[in-house]
Amino acid sequence: MLILSNEDVTKLLTMEDCLQALSAAYQAFGEGRALNIPRLDSLLEHQPDLGRVYSFKVMGGAVIGGVQALRINSDVIHWPEVDGNRRRVKIPAAKGHWVGLVYLFDPATGMPLAIFPDGVLQHFRVGAANGLAARYLAPTGVQEVALLGTGWQAETQLLAFDTVVKPREVRVFSPNPEHREAFCARMQGCVQAALRPVADAESAVRGAQVVAAATNSMQPVLRPEWIQPGVHFSTIKAQEVDRTMVQQTHLYLHTRKQAKADVQSAGNVPEFEKEAGWWRQLDLSQTPDLVDLVCGRVAGRQSADEVTLFVNNVGMGLQFAAVGALVWQRARQLGIGHELPDEWFIENVHP
């Protein structure tokens, strides 16, 4: 039983690896040779006087011939307003740290294989999903990408779009000037594209063939007035778009099987956290998703003028099985990680 750190995972993964691993896993899923454990959020009353809630999130998946993964998030969350927008923020309440863990198991024996923090993998798998979608949906010959957001999600979105669409320039907007400057300085060495911080979203978007949102905003950040023939819009969650945007573009989901995250709650939990509003009301049963694209069940971009919108509506636990298998194999090969006695995690009492 291997304990790995985020530093270990960083050493073991590239965006190219993640794109390949996700592509293979989605292919398997589309062919009925993989399983996804749908995301379930359990929200528990905790310090309602401070506007805080405990959020326990589970998702997982497995591929035949691969590994079984489960990812757990154990978060204290709140919703501060920043620049007039409500944001969903995870408070690092565990000794100043967050708690997100990936657990891997071996389907051949049942044996636990590894436990490691989810942070790095989480960023990579979100980026890789949006990047993979762009492979099928972005126009050819993309020169300019607009990136809205400069947090940790934006980093791997940038890596993914840099890898997949290979733009000449990425224009980066954050309402905070220091954030956008620092982001470009920090990330320039990691990508081929030239990074340019810009002072307003419009300057980022104007002329871009790909517009990617990567924020923690609970309000729409992609604007319908930005729609131009041939643009591909990309978003890491449904809250970043509004109904008009969905109506005026060709919508593709990450996963149709779980169009909306399942949420349950006990006690005093804000209503807006329990429901994703208008998004929950949509009938998405016929909307194509990334699995359809990867499996060739739908064709992807149909014309140079088509306006496409990829909504990473809900993460798939399967992603952790896909990329986790890679992490584990490489850690084993390289002898990385803390080894714990298997005996602690198996039992001779019938479960």
Place this chain on the structure above:
Amino acid sequence: MLILSNEDVTKLLTMEDCLQALSAAYQAFGEGRALNIPRLDSLLEHQPDLGRVYSFKVMGGAVIGGVQALRINSDVIHWPEVDGNRRRVKIPAAKGHWVGLVYLFDPATGMPLAIFPDGVLQHFRVGAANGLAARYLAPTGVQEVALLGTGWQAETQLLAFDTVVKPREVRVFSPNPEHREAFCARMQGCVQAALRPVADAESAVRGAQVVAAATNSMQPVLRPEWIQPGVHFSTIKAQEVDRTMVQQTHLYLHTRKQAKADVQSAGNVPEFEKEAGWWRQLDLSQTPDLVDLVCGRVAGRQSADEVTLFVNNVGMGLQFAAVGALVWQRARQLGIGHELPDEWFIENVHP
């Protein structure tokens, strides 16, 4: 982060504790102050030539003011025929051991608290649920109990009925003479009741006011011809009863919220494992459950002649939060278990 063993858990728990902990948690659940993460079984093709499947099972729960628990089972399973009955058997494929683990988290901080094997807790929580039901459903003054089955589930069923209904005698049947003799010899020191092995199920059942099945049979073991006024029947899974039994008794479930386990599969997995047959067809939306009984929403046994049937249809992950909290608190107080660095299980990368 505490690692505990089954031996540790055994030292820390009594059946009386479990009954109290479950009762409090069900009360909280009935009042909307607790959460249950429904059981989900994911069945993955694995060695179909050997009739083996990989089964990954997740369930969990949390109580406001208590702990968050998740229980994972990672099993290689098959279905051998024993005495003409198909049984569902977990193969100890992990170095000759099984893999079932309970993970506890602190809702106040998100911090992981403990990991321990589920075996002992699993037996206690199933026993305690059937025992708790008997508190509301068994007739008064029970003298004789019939116990069908002598495996590990039967042990804690015996402890629970001994604690709750306090019978003078428990007659124990297993088709295997050695099993029933050994069971009575092994368990006699743990209970007040006199244990008596008997050579056929009818001898066990005749005159008993409580008839408890605790087997791994996939076919019915409780027979409608055993129905007598005032008897309480108890079963640890729906497969142990048939439609007639359900029609001719007053049925009570463990949990109505999840009347049937959710099952998904990929690849070559036997059909009978995916569906619980006739049970899945029943409308159980109005059937009273153990939460109703504990909360006083339904009255329990109405008359001395009533024939009651408690079906422990699906386990509740909430049970692991209820009893797990107790295990953790006591382990902390007594300084039991291996301590691992918290730093391995928390992260400074945003998840």
